[in-house]
Each structure stands twice: as C-alpha cells, then as structure tokens.
Amino acid sequence: MATRKRGTLRLEADLGFSLPGGLASNASRIGLLEAIAATGSISAAAKAVGYSYKGAWDAVAAMNNLADAPLVERSTGGRHGGGTVLTARGQELVQSFRTLEAQHRRFIDTLNDAHARSGADLRVLGRMAMQTSARNQFAGKVTRRTRGAVNDEIEIALHGGERIVAIVTRESSDALNLKRGAEAIALVKASSIMVAVDDGAPLRLSARNQLRGRIAAVHRGAVNSEVIIELAGGNTIAAIITNASVDALGLHAGGAAIALFKASSVIVATTP
Numbered sequence: 720m721a722t723r724k725r726g727t728l729r730l731e732a733d734l735g736f737s738l739p740g741g742l743a744s745n746a747s748r749i750g751l752l753e754a755i756a757a758t759g760s761i762s763a764a765a766k767a768v769g770y771s772y773k774g775a776w777d778a779v780a781a782m783n784n785l786a787d788a789p790l791v792e793r794s795t796g797g798r799h800g801g802g803t804v805l806t807a808r809g810q811e812l813v814q815s816f817r818t819l820e821a822q823h824r825r826f827i828d829t830l831n832d833a834h835a836r837s838g839a840d841l842r843v844l845g846r847m848a849m850q851t852s853a854r855n856q857f858a859g860k861v862t863r864r865t866r867g868a869v870n871d872e873i874e875i876a877l878h879g880g881e882r883i884v885a886i887v888t889r890e891s892s893d894a895l896n897l898k899r900g901a902e903a904i905a906l907v908k909a910s911s912i913m914v915a916v917d918d919g920a921p922l923r924l925s926a927r928n929q930l931r932g933r934i935a936a937v938h939r940g941a942v943n944s945e946v947i948i949e950l951a952g953g954n955t956i957a958a959i960i961t962n963a964s965v966d967a968l969g970l971h972a973g974g975a976a977i978a979l980f981k982a983s984s985v986i987v988a989t990t991p
Contacts, residue, residue, distance in 0.1 A: 734816070734823045748778050749816045755779075755791055756805035756813075764803075786812070853906035853986065854957045857883060861901045864892065873897050873987055875905050879952015883907075884927045885985035895989045904988040911984040912958035914946050916968050917975035927982040930956060934974045937965060946970055948978050 733746055747768065754764035765775035779791045790809035793802075805813070862882065863874040871892040873885045883905045887897070897903060915922065917931055932950040944965045946958045956978045970976065 732823075732827055734820045746816075746820065748782060749813055751775060751778055752782070752790060752805055752809055752813050755803055756810065759802040759804060761791075761803050854909035854959075855905075855907040855912070857905045857907075857954060859883070859903060859905065861897050861899055861903050864897055864899060871897070872982065873903070875903050875987070877905075877952060877954055879950055879954045881930055881950055881952055881954065883930075883985060884982045885987050886982040887987055891987070895987065897987065897989070902989065906986040906988060907956075907980055907984055909945065909957045909959040911980050912956065913979040914948070914958050914960055914964070914968065914970065915977045915979055916970070917977045922977065922979075924979060925981070926979040928978075928980045928985070930978045932956070932976065932978070934970060934972050934976050936972055937970055939965070944970075946976070948976050950978075 747770075750768045751764055751770060754767040755761060758764050758767065761775050761779065762772055764770075765772050770778065783789050783791060786808065788808040789806055790812060792804055792806055857875070857877050859875040859877040861873060862876045863872075865872040867889065869889065870886050871889050873887055873892065875883045875885065877883065885905060887895075895901075895903070913926065922929060930948070930950055932948045932955075935947045935949040935955060936945075938945040938947070939962060942962060943959050944962050946960060946965070947955055948958065949955050958978060964970075
C-alpha cells in the first residue's frame with residue numbers, strides 16, 4: 720500500500736443512488752435513518768445530522784415513497800407517548816448501504832494507491848475542478864516573496880515563462896504558505912484587465928503586470944467585447960473592454976497587444 724503524504728491530493732467520491740425523479744439515497748439520508756433509529760424522533764434525528772425539521776420530513780417522505788416498503792413509521796401510545804421508529808425494512812437498507820459504502824471506500828483507496836505516483840496529474844485534475852468566477856486562471860510556482868509590514872508581494876512564474884506579480888496580505892501569504900517554490904494559482908477577472916496596442920514603444924504605467932502577446936480573437940457584444948490574447952509561452956488571457964475601446968485601438972485578430980493589470984487585482988490560490 721502506498722503511504723499517504725500529508726497534503727497529498729486524493730480522489731474522493733461519496734456513494735449515492737439516484738432516480739430520474741431525484742435523489743433516492745446517499746450517506747446523509749442513511750445517516751438520518753440511523754439517527755431516527757437511535758433517537759426515536761424525527762426532530763432529534765434532524766438536529767443530530769444537521770437537517771432542518773422540514774428537510775428531514777421531506778427526506779423521509781421521499782425515501783418511504785421510493786422504497787418497496789415503509790422505512791420509517793410513526794408509533795402512537797405506549798408509556799412514552801409514541802414516536803418515530805425505523806422499520807425492519809429500513810434497518811435492512813441501512814445495513815446494505817453501509818456494506819456497499821465500505822466496498823466503495825476500498826475501491827477509492829485502491830485507486831489512490833494505484834495513482835500514488837501520479838501526483839502531478841492529480842494536481843492538474845484538481846485545478847480543473849476548481850470553480851471560480853475569475854475568467855483567467857494561471858498555474859505556476861512562486862519565485863519570489865517580498866515581505867512587507869502589511870502586505871507581501873508574490874511573484875508567480877507561469878509554465879510559459881511569464882511572471883505575474885500579486886499583492887496579498889501577510890496573513891494570507893502565511894496561511895497559504897506562499898514560499899519560494901510553492902505551487903500557486905493566479906486568478907484575475909477579465910474586467911480587471913486593460914489592453915494596449917504593442918507598437919514597440921515603452922509603456923510607463925503603474926500597472927505592475929504587463930503581459931505581451933498577439934490577439935487570438937475579439938468576441939464583440941452589444942456593449943463590451945472579449946479580447947483573447949495569446950501570450951508567447953502559450954497561455955491565453957481574456958479581457959473585457961468596451962466596443963468603443965476596441966474600435967479606438969483598432970484591435971483585431973493577429974495584432975500585437977499587451978494585457979495590463981494591477982498586482983492588487985490578482986487573487987492567489989493554492990491546492991493541496
């Protein structure tokens with residue numbers, strides 16, 4: 720068995736079953752059934768597993784409707800005034816789910832062991848799973864960290880050779896462990912990027928990041944256009960600017976351009 724290193728990216732998957740009409744069962748719903756069996760109360764079970772009272776009743780109703788026999792029943796009378804009980808069929812299903820879940824976990828562990836030496840591939844796949852509103856996402860390595868009293872300046876080298884500079888708080892820099900050689904992802908919203916024509920003349924701007932390339936496409940909208948710039952190293956960067964700016968600058972596919980953005984516009988993220 721491969722040894723799991725701390726911080727290593729692992730494959731994860733939860734066992735669940737669904738029907739065209741919606742979710743039939745998953746670990747959360749099975750946990751609700753187990754809590755009902757333990758507490759004899761929908762209300763207490765809901766609190767135990769983090770459901771709202773209505774959410775718990777809706778889940779129980781859905782499971783009862785989808786099962787071949789009732790899983791949960793209301794009991795009345797008796798010394799304690801009645802309550803909610805898990806039926807024999809419900810107990811069977813809970814046990815079957817837990818058995819399948821254990822087998823599923825062994826399968827996932829086997830996959831992780833088999834791919835223990837494919838850490839780089841898993842990291843790339845993990846980045847692809849990241850969901851963010853930032854249009855531009857660049858993976859690279861920290862090449863320099865300059866400490867400041869309040870903020871740190873982080874330089875990230877992209878695989879194409881370009882470098883992006885970001886300003887982050889010292890607390891964030893420490894929390895993300897942005898030391899030299901650490902892998903990092905730079906996120907920049909397309910609306911934060913300015914575009915300049917690259918006519919060879921030097922630029923004197925306060926924008927710390929100036930990435931040169933050629934325009935791959937201009938997607939024109941009703942008011943704004945999306946300008947895609949292909950950088951020399953193969954990365955692409957998208958900018959959202961007004962149609963008036965596109966016309967004034969004469970931006971077109973194949974034209975040389977510079978993507979400009981402030982270091983404070985860069986968000987830095989890390990993956991395990």
